[in-house]
Amino acid sequence: GKTTVFGQVAERLRLRPPETEFERGIRHFGNLLTQVMLVMVVLVLAINVFLAKPLIDSLLFALALAVGLTPELLPAIISITLSHGARQMARRGVIVRRLNSIENFGSMDVLCTDKTGTLTEGVVRLDGALDTQGQPSEAMLRYAYLNAHYQTGLNNPLDEAIQAAAQKAGLDISAEQKVDEIPYDFVRKRLSVVAANVQGERTLITKGALDNILSICDSVQTGDGARPLDATTRAEIEQRYSEWSEKGFRVLGLATKTVDGRPEVYSHGDENALTFAGFLLFFDPPKADVQQVIVDLAKRGVQLKIITGDNQKVARHVAEAVNLPLQGVLTGSQLNDLHDEALWHLAERTTLFAEVDPNQKERIILALKKTGHVVGYMGDGINDAPALHAADVGLSVDTAVDVAKDAADFVLLKKDLAILRQGIDEGRVTFATPLKYILPTISAHFGYMFSMAGVSLFLPFLPLLASQILLNNFLSDIPALTIASDNVDPEMVEKPRRWNTTFIRNYMVLFGLVSSIFDFLTFGTLLFLFRASPEEFRTGWFIESLMTELVIALVVRTRHLFFRSRPGTLLLASTLIFIAITLVLPYLPFISVFGFVPLPASLMLTMLGLTALYVMAAELAKKYFYSRVENAIA
Numbered sequence: 001g002k003t004t005v006f007g008q009v010a011e012r013l014r015l016r017p018p019e020t021e022f023e024r025g026i027r028h029f030g031n032l033l034t035q036v037m038l039v040m041v042v043l044v045l046a047i048n049v050f051l052a053k054p055l056i057d058s059l060l061f062a063l064a065l066a067v068g069l070t071p072e073l074l075p076a077i078i079s080i081t082l083s084h085g086a087r088q089m090a091r092r093g094v095i096v097r098r099l100n101s102i103e104n105f106g107s108m109d110v111l112c113t114d115k116t117g118t119l120t121e122g123v124v125r126l127d128g129a130l131d132t133q134g135q136p137s138e139a140m141l142r143y144a145y146l147n148a149h150y151q152t153g154l155n156n157p158l159d160e161a162i163q164a165a166a167q168k169a170g171l172d173i174s175a176e177q178k179v180d181e182i183p184y185d186f187v188r189k190r191l192s193v194v195a196a197n198v199q200g201e202r203t204l205i206t207k208g209a210l211d212n213i214l215s216i217c218d219s220v221q222t223g224d225g226a227r228p229l230d231a232t233t234r235a236e237i238e239q240r241y242s243e244w245s246e247k248g249f250r251v252l253g254l255a256t257k258t259v260d261g262r263p264e265v266y267s268h269g270d271e272n273a274l275t276f277a278g279f280l281l282f283f284d285p286p287k288a289d290v291q292q293v294i295v296d297l298a299k300r301g302v303q304l305k306i307i308t309g310d311n312q313k314v315a316r317h318v319a320e321a322v323n324l325p326l327q328g329v330l331t332g333s334q335l336n337d338l339h340d341e342a343l344w345h346l347a348e349r350t351t352l353f354a355e356v357d358p359n360q361k362e363r364i365i366l367a368l369k370k371t372g373h374v375v376g377y378m379g380d381g382i383n384d385a386p387a388l389h390a391a392d393v394g395l396s397v398d399t400a401v402d403v404a405k406d407a408a409d410f411v412l413l414k415k416d417l418a419i420l421r422q423g424i425d426e427g428r429v430t431f432a433t434p435l436k437y438i439l440p441t442i443s444a445h446f447g448y449m450f451s452m453a454g455v456s457l458f459l460p461f462l463p464l465l466a467s468q469i470l471l472n473n474f475l476s477d478i479p480a481l482t483i484a485s486d487n488v489d490p491e492m493v494e495k496p497r498r499w500n501t502t503f504i505r506n507y508m509v510l511f512g513l514v515s516s517i518f519d520f521l522t523f524g525t526l527l528f529l530f531r532a533s534p535e536e537f538r539t540g541w542f543i544e545s546l547m548t549e550l551v552i553a554l555v556v557r558t559r560h561l562f563f564r565s566r567p568g569t570l571l572l573a574s575t576l577i578f579i580a581i582t583l584v585l586p587y588l589p590f591i592s593v594f595g596f597v598p599l600p601a602s603l604m605l606t607m608l609g610l611t612a613l614y615v616m617a618a619e620l621a622k623k624y625f626y627s628r629v630e631n632a633i634a
Contacts, residue, residue: 022392024499025498025500029504031501032501040066041062061456061466063466064469065469071442073477077433077481081434082102085426085427089423089427092422093412095410102431103427103431105393105427106426106429107496107498108424109496110302110305112307112368113377115308115310118416119286119287119290119318119322120284120285121284121285121286124160124282124284125164125283126165126280128281129141129279130279132220132278134240134279139277140280141162141165141169142171143277144207146193147206147207148207150181150193154381158250158252158282175198176195176197178193179195179266186383190206190208192270202258204258204266204274206254207252207280209252210238210252213254213274216273219276220276221276221277244281249283251280251311252282254278291323294323294417296421297420300496301494301495303351304351305351306318307361307377309354309356312329316352326351327350328346328350329353330350330354332354332356332357332360340367344370347364347367348373358383358384358387361377361379361384361386362390365391375392376394376420378396378420379396379408380396380400380401382401385404394409395408396411397414397415398413428488428496429492433483433484439507439556441477443511444512446512448545450512451519451520454520461534465594472546475582476546476550479571479574479577485569486567487565487568489559503629506625511552518610521610523537525606525610526603530606532603543607547579547611548611548614550575550579551615552614552618553571555619559622561619
């Protein structure tokens, strides 16, 4: 039950996953809006009450301002954008299990992965079953075949490679039967099988990590029989192991001993006083295209880190073979000696984590997150589930165990880093798209609120009715629903980006003030040049504010001049349609319900002229703002 390793994994997966970067950004953005709304609404209501304006009208006006600031379509736009992104990623072989994780995919700046199947071909072959002198041995292959064939744990590539090689060699083990098994675990790092021949003799066959095998051996098999495993012999064995590892071979040790024919089961305590029999060498070649993928990830600002259970020499060989820059190496034993605070500092500067057990994987992921990284983790085993659960972006494959797929945010139809590269690009497109709604909307709405709060101090009437404010929001938001299909500038996918509340706040204030300046120009034009009545004032300002809000979406959707970055067809068409609706709105027969009146042609042309000036001013403000941002980043 819960006391088993599997039960402990299941219990941890029931816990709420740590807050991801996307969720944290949305929460901070919501806090910013709430603070601005509370201050503005209370201030506007207090001023209107102080000026002895009708309380109910003032309250409705203040509440309409709060609604006006809220980007009410943001949940819908995020959902549409994420759904669009999920469909695009599915076409590239990435199945999205949690929509919110798509933006985390784009924000990811560290990707942790095992080397097998991602950096290497993942097709492991047995390159040699060798005796203690490093010579091919049929007896070694037979022992390995018995161990691999009769073990009943999860299938793994090493056992499959052993069986394939033994069957190719024509070995027959039908005369030997399995008696018992001591399963593999990540502490012992070895697996034992007890087999009996037709004479009833029982042999304990143990294979596993070389150090863990040698630790239970007291003798070594030679051509002349078994002799004690002394320091000199052990050094010779470790020297061979080191040489093979440096060439990229994964090396397992195998040991045997004759055991009594007792009826009871065998246990860990029987793994002692064994005779070291030889080596098993496996080779998994690096993928041909992985070097280019690593370069592409680096260009996108994603640092690749290897987390593997293999020994550090094999892992280092693979990393060097694929030209992965190595900044540092940490082994599992070194990790055990590190406090969490020390690991926070070292994890960021380490590229290769070798000889790591599954319990240490989650520690590494949490350490990287603690230092401010958005972390992706790719795994496919039961013991990968906690790390997948803890990562900002959990990645698994369709051939993984069920618990790993359940804990993952994405399931890849192919274990390939090239698919990840495409997924990162799509995640960054998906991240950039909602910002095209958020930035123009909150800056226009902030300026809108600021202008109405200011002008209400001087006008004897409300500058806009509550119904007119809500109609403005409704009409300006409809084109925003097409943003999911908009084009994204190439520089938006060049590096990871995150929700930055300070950036959004500064953007809102600058462009909101630019919007307010033109609102006050509109007020002056309406009051002093055209001496507009309250109804004409509201109609004229409604036209100008809605026009500017529609066109500003086309201006601020890109860092370039708006005519140099082509918007999506749906966004451009819907914006032009609603600009036309805005211009004819005052002349519709039923529009008096909202308190609008027809405007003289000269006044309408003036509103169009102010809108054109506003576009020019917004372009200048955009150039100033991004130059300051780039300088600050540099």
